[in-house]
Amino acid sequence: MSKRSIEIMDTTLRDGEQTSGISFSASEKLTIARLLIEELGVDRIEVASARVSEGEFEAVKNIIDWANENGYINQIEILTFVDGGKSIQWMKDTGAKVQNLLTKGSLNHLTYQLKKTPEQHFGDITKAFEQATQEGIITNVYLEDWSNGMRNSSEYVYQFLDFLSTQPVKRVLLPDTLGVLIPSEAYAYLSSLRNRYPHIHFDFHAHNDYDLGVANAIEGVKAGVNGLHLTMNGMGERAGNAPLASVVAVINDYLPEIRINVKESALYKVSKLVETFSGFKIPANKPVVGDNVFTQTAGIHADGDNKHNLYFNDLMPERFGRKRKYALGKTSGKANIEKNLQELGLKLSAEDIKKVTQKIIKLGDKKEVVTQEDLPYIISDVLDSKLYQDKVKIKSYVLNHAKGLKPSATLAIKMDDEVLEEHAQGDGQYDAFINALEKVYTQKKKSLPKLIDYAVRIPPGSNSDALCETVITWKTETKEFVTRGLDSDQTVSAIKATEKMLNIIEL
Incomplete structure (x- = not known):
């Protein structure tokens, strides 16, 4: 059976940058753009809104220059507006060739925001098409608030699409602008459009206000859409957009009839780079890219992994360039300890493992963080050995x-x-x-080693003299590891964590 291809358009640099408090520099935008296309393999990227600022203009121009040199120019898209040609001129000055024209996809938005009739709006859009065609610019059209348009004014949506069917439109972009859809609605609305307009290329753009962005995107694929709009780490306004990593994993595992070009092995490293540039932290429990998602904490899970991989699923960490970890804490069992000892190349007797396990459980009860790199210290302490x-x-x-x-x-x-x-x-x-x-x-x-993360933790409700824990993540050429220091002075606690790192690299 031949597979149906779906285009993936990443909008981290446009919609993702609308995350509260996020702004990428021009050089960061160019770096992310290159990684998204060359490393991750997304089909298209939306990189900016027209006419936002001088800095945005320069950032887009840098990306366009790079895209022209490397044959990616038709994969770079700009959000534009029905503004009498000002957006078109802005695009012409940057050299961009693909516009995503923002129009009104619901009668409410048209009536109360633009205060125009459908005929007046369509007339303005016709002029925008003519101006774009004159400048050799490809036009995709966003139907803003399309999901509410289908709920409350579907006849207007059909009227709009009948009109667009007569225009030189490349793609019609259907956003759930306010993140209001549930999966059954997403499937029903998109199926109805797919059946009624079989020759239009439809993209679906899901927001995550009810945490249904991934589910809605998958229903969109099942309904027959031609493309999806996603962001790295689910960045975006309010609760964000459907996250690219999760959607890619679900498509690859549950929709075998669909083909996408995204390279799973690059997802994690690109996600971490976007996290670094944006300062928008990836939640530890974020599927696929979160720090904890391939970490077994309960001892029974580690024991099950030793016995025919009883706690594995298809989301194997190696797919994403990652490794499974076994956390150390109060719920750790003997199997967790053994897994970590194997990683360090250490062997202990059953009796000694029991003593070390009891010590780790006590530390966990005190809410102390225990890492693999702490094991030599703990073993030396508990067994009075010279290991460390x-x-x-x-x-x-x-x-x-x-x-x-x-x-x-x-x-x-x-x-x-x-x-x-x-x-x-x-x-x-x-x-x-x-x-x-x-x-x-x-x-x-x-x-x-390179310092790649630095986190300070102080117990809630503490005074200024409280003990503070500094947890630092280091990276060598071969591995990442974590050390921690504890002191009432934040800098001193960081120095203690650093001293521990110096001894670990000497081992």
């Missing part, structure tokens, strides 16, 4: 932070029975400390 030794010791340090002066740090560190001192400045006290540490390691012709 302080090979690197931060003997002393001075941190300076004065108004009007750049923060600085001086440290003395013992390595290989030698004490080394260095001084450096930085953007903050911890940054200055790390810069001084880098100087020491440069002297020793050694390199430090």
Whole structure:
């Protein structure tokens, strides 16, 4: 059976950037655009709204220049408006060739926002088509508030589509603008349009206000739409848009008759880069790309994985360039401990594993975070072994932070029975400390792992003297690992976490 192809249009750089508090720089936009098309393999990307700002103009121009050089120009789309040709001129100045023209897909929006009749609106749109055609610009048309239009004024929607059938429109884009649809409605409305207008290319654009974005997108595919609009990490206004990673995984696993071009193996790394650029944190329990989704916490699950993979499903982490993890905490069992020991290449007797497990459960009861890298410390503590030794010791340090002066740090560190001192400045006290540490390691012709995440946790309701936990994620050429430090001073807790990292890389 031949598969039916679905276009995936990513709108992270346009609709996703409408997430509250999010703004990408021009260089970030270009980097994301390149990754979406070249690494992830999406078919099209919507990168901006016309006439927003001078910065947006420059960002789009950079993307268009790159797209022209690499043959992607018809994959770059701009949201435009029925504005007497101003958007067309903006597009012409950037060199963009595909517009997504925003029009009114419900009678309510048309009547109360534009205060026009359907005939007047269609006349304005006709002129917009003529202007675009003159400039060699391809036109797709958004029917804003289309879902409410189908609910409350379906005859207007049909009238509009009858009109569009006579125009040089490439695609009709159907947004659930306010995220109001339930899956049965999405299927019914899109099926009715598919049957009535078999020759129109329909895209469906789902929002996630009721957490139904993925379900609605899948119903859209079943109903016969030709394309879907999605965003990385579900970014977008209010509750966001349907997330690309989840929709891709569902299509690949549950709709075998559908073909998409997105490369699953690149989903995680592109999602993490978008997270870094945007500052919009991926929830730990976010399907496919969240930190916890391939982490087994309960000991019974780890035991089941050892016994014929009883707790595996088709969402194998290797599909997305990830690995399964086994968390350590108060619900950990012997099987979790054994899985982590295997990763570290360590073996313990059954009696010793029992002692280590009891220690980890006690730490979990105190709400302390336990990571795989903590295991050597715990084993040494519980079994009085020499498994872990302080090979690197931060003997002393001075941190300076004065108004009007750049923060600085001086440290003395013992390595290989030698004490080394260095001084450096930085953007903050911890940054200055790390810069001084880098100087020491440069002297020793050694390199430090890259810091990729830094999280500070203080118990809710605490006072200013509360203990603070700093959890830092590091990345070497071969792996990522986490260390933590605990102190009433945030910078000191970070330094404690860093000292632990230095000893781990020495092991």
